Amino acid sequence: YQLIAQSYIKKEKYKKAIETYEKVIEIQFINLSDTHPDIKESYYQIGNIYCKMDELDKALEFYRKTTITTTTTTTMTDDDNENSDGDEMSDTLLIEKYRNLAEFYERNDNYEHAIEQEQNILIKLEKHLPNIAKQDDLKIIKVEKLIDNHLNINNIRLFVNYLQDFVYIYLTIGDLSLIDNENASIWYEKAFDLHRKLIRYHSLNDNLISIMYYKIGQVYQRYDEIQTAIEQYLDAYNANYQSENKFIFFYEIGYLYKENKNYNEADTWWKKSLSETTNEIIKNILQKKIDSIEDQISSDDENDDNDNIDDNDNNKKKNQISINNKYSKAEMIIHTSNDQLAMAYLELNVKYYKKYIEEQKLLLINDEIMLNDDWINIKINDDFIQFIPDLIFQYKNDYDKDDDDRQNPKKNIVRSYMECGRIALKLKKFADACNYYLQAIETEHLKSNETLRSLLSNNKTGQDDIINNYSKQESQLWINMKMGAYNRNNGHYDASLLNYQKALTYTNDLMIKITLYYEILKLFKISLRSTEDYKQSIVNKINLNTTSIRIYDRLLIYELIIDFMKELYEDNNENNNSEIQKYIDMFYQTQLQTNFIIFDHYEIKMLSFQCIGHVLRYMEDYTETIDYWNEIIKLKQQILSQPIIELINNDESTFIKIYDNTKLYKMNFQQSLKTIANSYEKIAEYYEKLINNTNDNDRWDPQMAISNYENALKFLKKMNNKEKELNDKIQYYEDRIKTLKSNINNVEHNNLIQ
Known part of the structure; x- marks a missing residue:
């Protein structure tokens, strides 16, 4: 009947076409729900026919039926009818509707309304173009080449690789959000939903599903949604995770039960955890925890467990959970080499170390002078104190955290103060961290460090005072970069620029230099007092013609340079336009080089920087790092239309639907x-x-x-x-x-x- 109706429309036998569509609707009502999209499409077709017959009222009546259910009555104006989109209707049908209305108004010399309908068509059509196609300076042949090169739509495996990049970026942003106390679960769940669609079409990382369940569990654990966290950890275990680290899922469940005083359950799950590992060090640690919890059960005396947290002290409980989160237990899954260190960190808490310090003091020989615990009344600006711990490390040259001389009480005291400081840093208790570190230094050298004490106790201590106390070149580099980020985040853009300029003089590392240029170019987009000559000199120093710089980093830098130069050269001078075009061409040629896959960037090794994001993360500039990865997402999405992007991020879509729609998008x-x-x-x-x-x-x-x-x-x-x-x-x-x-x-x- 639908085919017959279309045949009548072509012959302009509109009444017969309407009668035929009415039969279509009768059949559809018998077999489908009242609001099924197929029925709405039939109403659309009848509305289109009435438009062709110049019967606008009847056309609008049938268009209205696509936006309301048969059991709902709604009062709508003619304008509402014209511009309301059926909630499940395709853009193709909507464009056809707008086209018919535009033609109706044209036939009736109502050009103002015809313009409105054509503008509706444009909104729908332009939504289906990739952002890159809207650039004035790119021919379509180049756009199509970019789409072919990056999507590889004729090769399912390569197309899956392209989409899998988003999974790893989402995970990275989730990790950064968790560190920065933002809502990480949104990003983890986006990664999980997309990875689950892709995994059956490619031999991807099978363990990633378990890792994502684990990460989502960490988020729920942070917000004390204990039962949901436990469910996530069980899902992580059941997702066929293949690694010697599988014990961690049961350990986490036991830890949650222990924190909630359910010691019998904690004992059960820790024993299960013990059975999942063959690592002797980890087994010993777990066995000690099991012994401790069993003592707790038998004696019912909570004070026997040094790790116990008072039920009435919710802040302490949250801080202890935060300690374990901040020590990145996820690394135990991802980085096998860090298992023992990560498990050892689980044992840390300040209460234990302070007690241990007092015990070690009693072992000191009588003629060895011990300083009193002279806690400093810190007056330095709260914003600046975060930069002091690194400075204290510089003074602590003699401290070696790998020194295993456990027979030396003084070394044990120093080591314990340092560990207390490390925990305080993770909790962002910078004043406590400074005091712990200072105690470590002064215990080591048996004398007060007046320079540091003066710096900390002076409320007039400023940025320059802190920076000038750093002596090593590498330390000068990082403190200037961190101060630059601090000044940028607080709107002190000129001061930030000076910090980044100084940092450039302290490094020859290519990736660090590129990161600094990236930050400086971003500052150029803000009103600064720098001269145009200086800005141009920075651009001239940037050399991106090297494979040592990742493609997407080069693209970000080129984008910033192009934006900067367009603003700098507003006079449309031919020479200046030629210079801008040179960078536009380099941007395009860089885009063509390869389909950038970033799987290897998910794991970051200390001081092994593979991209700008790694440097920013090492600086602990988490907000800027998240912005960076969002820029990478935009770069990858610029060859996609908005409906395809929405489909990729829709948790109800399937890979086949994404793939088919992407092929159709490319074809049309x-x-x-x-x-x-x-x-x-x-x-x-x-x-x-x-x-x-x-x-x-x-x-x-x-x-x-x-x-x-x-x-x-x-x-x-x-x-x-x-x-x-x-x-x-x-x-x-x-x-x-x-x-x-x-x-x-x-x-x-x-x-x-x-």
Whole structure:
């Protein structure tokens, strides 16, 4: 019946077409729900037919049926009917609806309403273009080449690789959000949903599902949603995780039960954890915890367990959970080499170390002088104190954390103070960290460090005072970078620029230099007092012609340079335009080089920087690092249309649906451009008719028509097809623009004469 109805429409037998669609709807109502999209599509088709019959009221009546259920009554105006989109209708049907309404209004000389409908069409059509296709300086042949090169849509495995990049970026942003106390679960769940769609189509990292369950569990644990966290850890275990670290899932469950005073359950799960590992060091640690918890059960005396947290002290409980989170237990899963260190960190707490310090003091020989615990009354600005711990480390040259001389009480005291300081740093208790570190130094050398004490106890201590106390070149580098980030985040952009300039003088590391240039170029987008010559000199120093710099980092730098130069050279000078075009060409050539895969960037090794994001993360500039990875997402998405992006991030979509729609998007790409040009042409013609048919010249400016012809021309000139029809269209648009501009000049000339 649908085919018969379409046949009647082609023959302009509209009444018979309507009768046939009514039979279609009868059949659909028997087999489908009242609000099924297929029924709504049939209503759309009847509405379109009434448009062709010039019966607008009936057309709007059927369009309205696509937006409400049969059991709902709604009062809607004609404008509502025209512009309301069916909630599940495809853009194709909506475009057809708008086109029919535009043609109806054109036939009835209502050009203003016809323009509105064509503008609705443009909104839908342009949504299906990738952002990169909207750039004035890129021909469509180049855009298509980029799409082919990056999506590899004819090779499912390579297309999966392209999408899997998003999974790793989402995980990275999730980790950063967790560190910065933001909502990490959103990013972890996005990563989980997308990875689950892809894994059956490629031999991807099978353990990643377990890791993601684990990470989501960490988020719920942080917010005390204990039962949900336990469910996530069990899912992580059951996801067939293949690693010697599988014990960690049961350990976490036991830890949660222990924190909630359910010692029997904690004992059960820790024993399960013990059975999952063959590592003797880890087994010994777990066995000690099991012995401790069993003593707790038998004696029911909570004070026997040094790790216990008072139920009434919720802040302490949250801090202890935070300690374990901040020591990144996820690393036990991802970095096998760090298992023992990570497990050892689980044993740390300040209460234990302070007690241990007192025990070690009793073992000191009588003639060895011990300083009193002279706790400093810190007066330094709260914002600056975060930069002091690194400075104290510089003074602690003699301290070696790997020194295993456990028979030396003084060394044990120093080591314990340092560990207390490390925990305080993780809790962002910078004043406590400074005091612990200072105690370590002064215990080591048996004398007060007046320089540090003066720095900490002076409320006038400023940034320069802190920076000037760093002596090593590497320390000068990092303190200037950290101060630069601090000043940038607080709106002190000129001071931030000075910090980054100084940092550049302390390093020859290529990746660190590129990161500094990246930050400086971003500052150039903000109003700064730097001269144009200085800004140009920075651009001239940046050399991106090396494979040592990752492709997407080069692209980010090129984008910043292009934006900066467009702003710098606003005079449209030919030489300046040539310089800008040079960078645009380099940007495009870099895009073509490869489909950048970033799987290897998920794991970061200390001081092994593979990208700008790694340097920013090492600086603990987490907000900026998140911004960086979001910029990478935009770079990867610029070859996709908005509906495809939404489909990728829709937890109900499937890989096949993403794949099929992406193929369709690529196949229809050039036709979409022609249709967009046609809509701009129609709008321009409607404006011309409004100008010719009315005397309201103030409202209907010829420039409106010119602007739309220029837009149509812009899209057609992007096309690489040299067929006669296309060239004729281009010539037609150019002639209309020339004629309209000539008319404007004539009117202005006549007005001057008058």
